[in-house]
Amino acid sequence: MPTLRAWRWLAIPVLVVPVGWLLFTGLGRDPRDIASPLVGEPMPAFAGTSLEGQPLTSAELAGTPMVINFWAGWCLPACADEHPVLLDAAERHAGELQLVGVLYQDTPESARGFLARYGDGGWPTLLDGGGEVAVDYGVTGPPETFFVDGDGIVRARHIGPLTQQVMDDQLAALGLAS
Amino acid sequence: MSRLAVPLAAVALAVLVGLAAFVLVQPAAPRTAAEQAQRLAAGLRCPDCEALSVAESRTAAAAAIRAEIDEQLAAGRTPDEVRQSFVARYGEWILLEPADALAWWLPAIALGAGLAVLGGWLLVGRAAPPGSQPSGAISESDRRRARDEAEALDA
Numbered sequence: 001m002p003t004l005r006a007w008r009w010l011a012i013p014v015l016v017v018p019v020g021w022l023l024f025t026g027l028g029r030d031p032r033d034i035a036s037p038l039v040g041e042p043m044p045a046f047a048g049t050s051l052e053g054q055p056l057t058s059a060e061l062a063g064t065p066m067v068i069n070f071w072a073g074w075c076l077p078a079c080a081d082e083h084p085v086l087l088d089a090a091e092r093h094a095g096e097l098q099l100v101g102v103l104y105q106d107t108p109e110s111a112r113g114f115l116a117r118y119g120d121g122g123w124p125t126l127l128d129g130g131g132e133v134a135v136d137y138g139v140t141g142p143p144e145t146f147f148v149d150g151d152g153i154v155r156a157r158h159i160g161p162l163t164q165q166v167m168d169d170q171l172a173a174l175g176l177a178s
Numbered sequence: 179m180s181r182l183a184v185p186l187a188a189v190a191l192a193v194l195v196g197l198a199a200f201v202l203v204q205p206a207a208p209r210t211a212a213e214q215a216q217r218l219a220a221g222l223r224c225p226d227c228e229a230l231s232v233a234e235s236r237t238a239a240a241a242a243i244r245a246e247i248d249e250q251l252a253a254g255r256t257p258d259e260v261r262q263s264f265v266a267r268y269g270e271w272i273l274l275e276p277a278d279a280l281a282w283w284l285p286a287i288a289l290g291a292g293l294a295v296l297g298g299w300l301l302v303g304r305a306a307p308p309g310s311q312p313s314g315a316i317s318e319s320d321r322r323r324a325r326d327e328a329e330a331l332d333a
Contacts, residue, residue, distance in 0.1 A: 011295065037269050044267075105226075105238045131242035134225075138267035139239075141226045
């Protein structure tokens with residue numbers, strides 16, 4: 001039969017170890033870093049109109065690695081911060097990478113103003129006035145970016161502004177050398 | 179032991195009443211598609227706001243989710259299928275209520291386990307045989323030796 005003292009020594013680690021483990025693992029996590037169930041799955045299809053008024057569908061872009069970037073003209077400074085990284089990728093990987101913007105809860109006028117100010121890389125931006133495409137991708141707010149391989153499989157999702165390092169790493173994972 | 183029996187019984191009774199209330203006081207099943215849609219929307223987190231459900235939020239994303247709930251219910255999908263279609267895109271993060279029923283029972287289980295540990299601790303503390311001395315207590319031989327030495331000093 002264990003003594004009272006033995007119970008005490010058993011109770012302390014039983015209480016302290018789980019609480020310590022929870023604090024150690026929980027406090028180090030980024031609350032915005034939410035795993036996407038879409039990673040490893042086929043990209044959700046989309047069809048609509050581009051900012052330029054042209055029809056734009058995922059089917060016509062299939063076959064090329066893709067970077068799908070959800071953004072908005074009001075998304076400042078985050079979308080402006082990542083914009084040079086997108087411009088650079090579009091230029092360096094012209095012909096082997098398709099960039100697609102999806103306008104998130106914003107007007108075409110606001111989006112055009114953003115592109116006029118920060119630079120228009122020439123890739124299409126899909127209008128998503130009803131927010132259906134954002135829901136299909138499980139987007140929680142701009143900027144948010146999905147990396148899709150040539151077979152149309154979502155390989156990664158990045159929440160927040162892209163950095164050059166993130167872009168290089170993700171494009172390398174898609175087989176595109178920096 | 180009798181001093182602790184009453185509070186322990188009271189806590190155990192409170193736990194049992196709480197569990198019974200949880201099991202019995204379940205909301206009535208929704209009767210119409212609108213009620214079903216409202217309940218589904220109330221159980222989903224608004225993706226682009228803080229601490230609001232899809233039913234409460236007025237953002238475009240929440241409106242799009244509400245519209246899709248209506249569409250899916252109209253197409254004959256069950257509430258669980260509708261819920262899972264959003265989990266497939268956002269992950270379980272989108273659910274305001276835990277999907278695993280264990281999460282509801284865990285606090286009661288933890289409380290019960292805590293009470294069991296406490297009860298065991300108290301019982302073990304009182305389970306020593308009558309007449310036995312707790313460790314660290316002065317034995318009769320030590321007491322006698324101390325008395326003898328004190329008397330020797332007085333003499």
